[in-house]
Amino acid sequence: MRALADHRDIVPPTDHDAGDHRSVAVVGAGITGLVAAYELRRRGVNVTLYEASGYAGGAIRTSHIDGFLAEHGPNSFVTSAPVEALLTQLDLQDDVVEANSQANRRYVLRDGTLQSFPMTPLAMLGTRLFSLKAKLRVLLEPLVRRRTTDADESIASFVRRRLGHEVLDYAVDPFISGIFAGDTEALSMMHAFPRVFDLERKHGSLSAGLMATRGRMPLAPAKASDGSEASDADLTPAAEPTRARLISFVDGMQTLTDALEASLSGTLRLGCPVRLLHRDEGRWVVESGQEGLSRTRTVDAVVMATPAHVLAAMELPAGLRKHAALVERVEYPPMSVLTLGFERADVSHALDGFGMLIPSKEKRSILGALFSSSLFPSRAPDGTVSITCFVGGARMPDRAREDTDLLVERVLIDLRQLLGVRGEPIFAKHVYWPRAIPQYTVGYQAVKDAADETELNNPGLYLAGNYRNGVSVGDCMASGQQIAGRVARYLTRAS
Known part of the structure; x- marks a missing residue:
């Protein structure tokens, strides 16, 4: 592990930096925070990136x-x-x-034997992973009536209704474990897989929806946090089509975060937790550092790119905590x-x-x-x-x-x-x-609403991360890019 002393900025406890106009504090140097800080700096914004631990990159190491x-x-x-x-x-x-x-074959275990997961309709007909009854049930999916309500529903309930229990048990359940390490009975179909949820809502069935949207769906969803399967969240829209590639780097995933860290030389404060955050005369006051060695900086905007539960450990104004309470409790x-x-x-x-x-x-x-x-x-x-x-x-x-x-x-x-x-x-x-992947459980709209309300009632404060717009690396990179754009527009309006 890289030594904290090599990277931490030590300043006198009384040091106060009023900051510059168009200045932003990004809290959390995981992939979302790194990308947000990089994009803001590229736009000419004065950025300070705070990270409580002794290294950047979050889960990417x-x-x-x-x-x-x-x-x-x-x-x-x-x-x-x-x-x-x-x-x-x-x-x-x-x-x-x-x-x-x-190496594109995926194996799924059934009755103690690994079976190759069928990736094409023809392979589905011949697979031993599903019984004949289950295959017929899938073929009859277009005849299953659409739900009369748009209310939230668990992934398990949705899949049982439309595709049957066997597809739930031996296709969806293991893939959900790969994406969220979660429970299909608890996770929300609407929020974990919004595009699939919308296929039924807009087209009546999954089959009809896939046919109607062919050519307009993204080429490939992004990888999940554990690297084992795909998530459903949209990425930043592209100006031109591009071939989606499943990639890593010759020396591993940390190559990406190391490159972002190197590009942010002079802006990154490692071993420097943000302890206090409050608004003062239209700007934000950020107090950071270890006990007895604190630094106060005033900035125009703050991006909280930390896991949701980090908010609970910070000293926040009562008004901010009131709106963020549900966000803090994400599992x-x-x-x-x-x-x-x-x-x-x-x-x-x-x-x-x-x-x-x-x-x-x-x-x-x-x-x-x-x-x-x-x-x-x-x-x-x-x-x-x-x-x-x-x-x-x-x-x-x-x-x-x-x-x-x-x-x-x-x-x-x-x-x-x-x-x-x-x-x-x-x-x-x-x-x-200890805390791996956020769970988008049934009723997760309340969490998203709380994040929206927190931002609405605290101008210049932005919440970003994998608890909000998808858990994959691609989702988090897109979140960082998007939040940087929103902050830049806010700073332009404020000026």
């Missing part, structure tokens, strides 16, 4: 140990036109590595990410795909796993393979909190039975996230 590459959080993401433009601006195109096109279940390395000869499975997902009905310890060394090159030394496993989430939160030795023992039971793993791992990297 990469470890290189003994020839193995282990991602702490996201493993990849899908590009869009604005993201491609950002990569070009950061001079990262030569560092980009696209996912192995031969983030814990998750452990365990990257294991094995001798290639000790794994009988071909690992010829993206990875495997585990339905909750199968009662396994892991939510799923990525075949990391199959997906991207140079993830493991020659003659070895790496597998990244995800444990916990809303399904098994207590399991995520277990110590490394016990977790490895549990995960190995699944890998031995499902992938034919023999012997012990030659590499292990365990990363525990």
Whole structure:
């Protein structure tokens, strides 16, 4: 870990900086905050980026140990036109590595056996993942009546109505675990997958909606926070169509956040938590720093690009806290990410795909796993393979909190039975996230309304992050770009 002392700005407790006109404080140097600060600086805005921890990038971190590459959080993401433009601006195109096109197979576990998930209608007809009854149920989806109400509904309820319980259990449930590490009975269809929800509302059925919108839907949704599947949230609209690419970088995902951090030289304050925030004569006063070493800065606008629960730990005016109370209580279940390395000869499975997902009905310890060394090159030394496993989430939160030795023992039971793993791992990297992915639960509109009300009643304050407009890396990058545009327009009006 990089030393705090190398990056932290130490200033006298009495130092007061009145700031400059068109000045913005961005709080939180995860991918959303980094992109927001980068875009604002590119527009000529005087930016200060605050990060409580000793490093930038949030969940995006990469470890290189003994020839193995282990991602702490996201493993990849899908590009869009604005993201491609950002990569070009950061001079990262030569560092980009696209996912192995031969590794596009997804495996799903049913009755203890891994089955290839059908990616085409023809494959759906021939798959053993679903029974004949389930296949017929899918074909009859256009005949299912549309709901008479537009009220919120859980993903489980929506899928059971339209596609039947078997598709819920062995298609949607495992993929939801890959995206949100969440519970289909609790998550909102309207807010987790708004475009799919709208297909029924606008067209009467999913089939009719897909046919009616063919050619107008985005080419590909963005990757989820754990890198295991796709999310549904829209990205920033592109001026021109672009080929969506599933990518990482030669040296891992931290290449992206390191490049953004380097571009923000002189603006980033690491190890510098924001403790107090209040409005004074039309501007915002930000108090930051460790106990006894605080700094006060007055700025025109503030972007809160932190996880929602960070607001609860800050000293905020009563009026602001009143509107933000629901935002502060967004649920983030814990998750452990365990990257294991094995001798290639000790794994009988071909690992010829993206990875495997585990339905909750199968009662396994892991939510799923990525075949990391199959997906991207140079993830493991020659003659070895790496597998990244995800444990916990809303399904098994207590399991995520277990110590490394016990977790490895549990995960190995699944890998031995499902992938034919023999012997012990030659590499292990365990990363525990106490709060991993925000849960867009039924009734989540109240959270979104609270975020809107917070901004409306506190001019110059903006809330951004994966609890608001999507949980994927692409969603967060788009959120940072969009919030920068909104802040720039506010500063223009204010001037």
